[in-house]
Amino acid sequence: MPANIQAFRSSLLHFTADPAASPDAHHWHQDGLLVVEGGKVKAAGDYAALHPTLPPDTPVTDYRGKLITPGFIDTHIHYPQTDMIASPAPGLLPWLDNFTFPTERRFEDPAHAAAVAEFFLDELLRNGTTTALVYCTVHPQSVDAFFDASSKRGLRMAAGKVLMDRHCPDFLQDCAETGGRDSEALIRRWHGKARQLYALTPRFAPTSTEAQLQVAGELARAYPDVYVQSHVSENQDECRWAMDLFPGARSYLDVYDRYGLLRPRAVYGHCIWLDDDDRARMAATGTAAAICPTSNLFLGSGLFDFAKADQAGMLLSLATDVGAGTSFSMLQTMNEAYKVARLQGSYLPALRMFYLATLGAARSLQLQGTIGNFATGVEADFIVLDPQATPLLARRTSHCNSLEEWLFALALLGDDRAVAASYAQGRLVHERVAEAAPD
Ligand code: GUN
Ligand code: ZN
Incomplete structure (x- = not known):
């Protein structure tokens, strides 16, 4: 058997550009073959053209009837909030006080953090998410637990310790000095490790x-290849509060700008109540917006404006924002993003939504060429989607007149049940077990 080469036969979809900007952005192979060597993509194309080029006896996994896409990338999610998903509250600020802070307190215990990290990663993989940009808690041990679990599974993950030195309970508060010192120690321990x-x-x-x-701005300057993540302009009460606290700032986003926290590899969740100057500033600085529709609808925060973001040329991606987000599924996140766009007078084609959940997110993270599509040499993190996963999906996808219509049904009706398998670096990391038929 040829060392290290394996192939997967299926329909294939991936992107080399934003379909909103280029008609040739997507690559579709109805009967396709993905060839993986040493955990990286060696080739992706038509089965008929590629199969004869394989060394004899290359193992070919047959996923005909299914769809292989790059693994989904979730650019804003809180792993410590897994256990409090679907907790009711009248808006962001009471939700933080009543549910979030008491839940995050438990991560002072490394054993608890380790157990939740394992469950969280299982859940991501069940939903076809192979990379995420993750909030831990204020406790450094919550970061160690997360990266320990992720590195053991060979996943590509980004994460960090929350910095929070006021307006929170004492039990979650750090200070400028210790927060900075702990963050720098964690950067040295984990950044770029595997x-x-x-x-x-x-x-x-x-x-x-x-x-x-x-301090955060100084670290961002000292370590330009680490990420910066935060929340901005999610909720109108929060925006008023931020302006009261920083009266010298032109806008809420401008607070971050003043401290050097807008730059490539900076990703801000929500970005709902921005003005045009803010959007222009995000685009000019290479700062990315993580759009969190299930969270925004759940908390009643507002509707992301896709048209204005596109006019400004901002880097965009989709994100769940669990635990304010109500699903780990990027398919369900597409479903809600589509409706948010409609309510704002925009239209999000399915192709664009799959782009935003894969290559668009990789670009937001400056990881294009590393993950997010099937270009040669990209890490082989991919998923197998089953258009017949449920009776309704099977019925709806059996009579589509276009790729767009078929993908749209998958996005609107799909969830974790539609993820037949997830692979990281060509290794199977999740396989869906069919539900037992009722007696
Ligand atoms: N703003 C500050 N913290 C949070 C959080 O944990 N979730 C959400 N959705 N917004 C926030
Ligand atoms: Zn969040």
Whole structure:
């Protein structure tokens, strides 16, 4: 058997550009073959053209009737909030006080953090998400637990310790100095170790003092290849609060700008109540927006404006924002993104939604060429989607007149049941077990 080469036969879909900007952005092979060597993509194309080029006896896994896409990338999610998903509250700020902070307190215990990290990664993989940009808690041990679990599974994940030195309970508060020191130690321990990447994580401007944002900005300058993640302009009460706390700033986003926290590899969740100057500034600085529709509808935060974001040329991707987000599924996130766009007078084709959940997210993370599509040499993180996963999906997808219609049905009706398998670096990391038929 040829060392290290394997192939997967299926329909294939991936992107080399944004379908909103280029008609040739997507690559579709009805009867396709994905060839993987040493955990990286060696080739992706038509089965008929590629199969004869394989060394004899190359193992070919037969997924005919299914769809292989790059693994989904979720650019904003909180692993410690797994256990409090679907907790009711009248808006963001009471939700944080009543559910989030008490839940995050438990991550001072490394055993608890390790157990939740394992469950969380199982859940991501069950949903076809192979990379995520993840919030841990204020406790450094919550980061160690997460990266330990991720690196053992060979996953590419980005994560960081929350920085929070005011307007939170004492039991979750760090300070500018210790928060900075702990973050730097975690960068040295984890950033670039195997597939792990570090993210500086000031929770949001209202829970950091000026001193803490200053330290975060200094670290962001000292380590330009680490990520920065935070929340901005999610909810109108939060926006008013941020402006009260930073009266010198032109806007809520401008608070981060003043501390050097807008730059490539900076990813801000929500971005709903931005103005045109903010959008232009995000685009000019290479700062990315993580769009979190299930969360925004759940908390009643508002509707992301796709048209204005596109006009400004912002980097965009989709994200779940679990635990305010109500699903780990990027398919369900597409479903809600589509409706948010409609309510704002925009239209999101299915092709665009699959782009935003794969290559668009990789670009937002400056990881194009590493993950997010099937270009030669890209890490072979991919998923197998089953258009017949449920009776309704099977019925709806059996009579589609176009690829767009077929993908749209998969996005709107699909969830974890539609993910037949997930692979990381060509290795099977999740396989869906068929449900037992009722007696
Ligand atoms: N703003 C500050 N912290 C959070 C959080 O944990 N979730 C959401 N959705 N918004 C936030
Ligand atoms: Zn969030």
